[in-house]
Amino acid sequence: MKIHEWEPFLRTWSDERDAARRAEEPPEPPLGWLGFEPAAPERIAALEARLGAPLPPSYRAFLEVTDGWRWAGEFVELLAPAAEVGPVRELTASLHEDLTMWEREDLDADLDEEDEEDEDEGDEEEGDEEEYESARWNRAVQISLTGDQTWLLLDPGDVDADGEWAAYRYSTWSGYGPQRYDSFAALMRAEYQGFLKLRRPKAP
Known part of the structure; x- marks a missing residue:
């Protein structure tokens, strides 16, 4: 999907979700357009000022x-409007703690594979766990x-040559850590494919 193709892509998504709802037994009421009014330029500018960086092009x-989105996939009920986007550490402290824990465990696993340290040093590292801070999260x-229990996030510190920020999806129940995508557009493509897999009616 190219950046300029957001509207037809989102219109298709809305139509297909309504078709899936109508195919339910009993049929569910239609949702119509899953989006909202476009974000005003001043609202986007205010978000960039709060974050201290230009937004990635696809976002x-x-x-x-559309300033927000309903039902991004099957497990995210609402994407935030620009006015309610912010650092995860401020908006959802428990999520920030979970993500930091996953990163610390990954780092510990990498250290175990690369370099077998003595038990005393390993115990010292475990004692420092509460003090660990993640630059990414x-x-x-x-x-x-x-x-x-599913969230979508962007990382303004992981930027590609096109200015796109890395994007993440994290579900506490998945048994896996956060899933990384190259951009917000790639993340939304994946959420759409997840919807198709779970909800789109099968052809007769």
């Missing part, structure tokens, strides 16, 4: 089409509000 273009931006 900015998305907000210019301290700066991460939470872009979803409600869902089935």
Whole structure:
């Protein structure tokens, strides 16, 4: 999906979700357009000022089409409007703690594989666990509000040559750590594919 194709992509998603709801037994009421009014330029500018950085192109273009989104996939009920986007450490402290724990455990596992340290040193590292801070999750931006213990995030410190920020999906119940995507657009493509897999009616 190219950046300029957000609106047809989102319109298709809305139509297909309504078709899936109508195919339920009993049929569910239609949702119509899953989005909202476009974010005003001053609202986008205010978000960039709060974050201290220009938004990644695909996310900015998305907000210019709709300021938020309902049912991003099957487990995220609402993407936040620009005014409610912010650092995950401020919006959802428990999520920030979970993500930091996952990162610390990954680092510990990498250290165990690369270099077998003596038991005394390993015990010392475990004692320092509460003091560990993650640069990535301290700066991460939470872009979803409600869902089935599932959140979507952007990392303004992981930027590619096109200005896109890395994006993440994390579900506490998955048994896995956060899943990384190259951009917000790639994340939304994955959420759409998840919807198709779980909800789109099968062809007769």
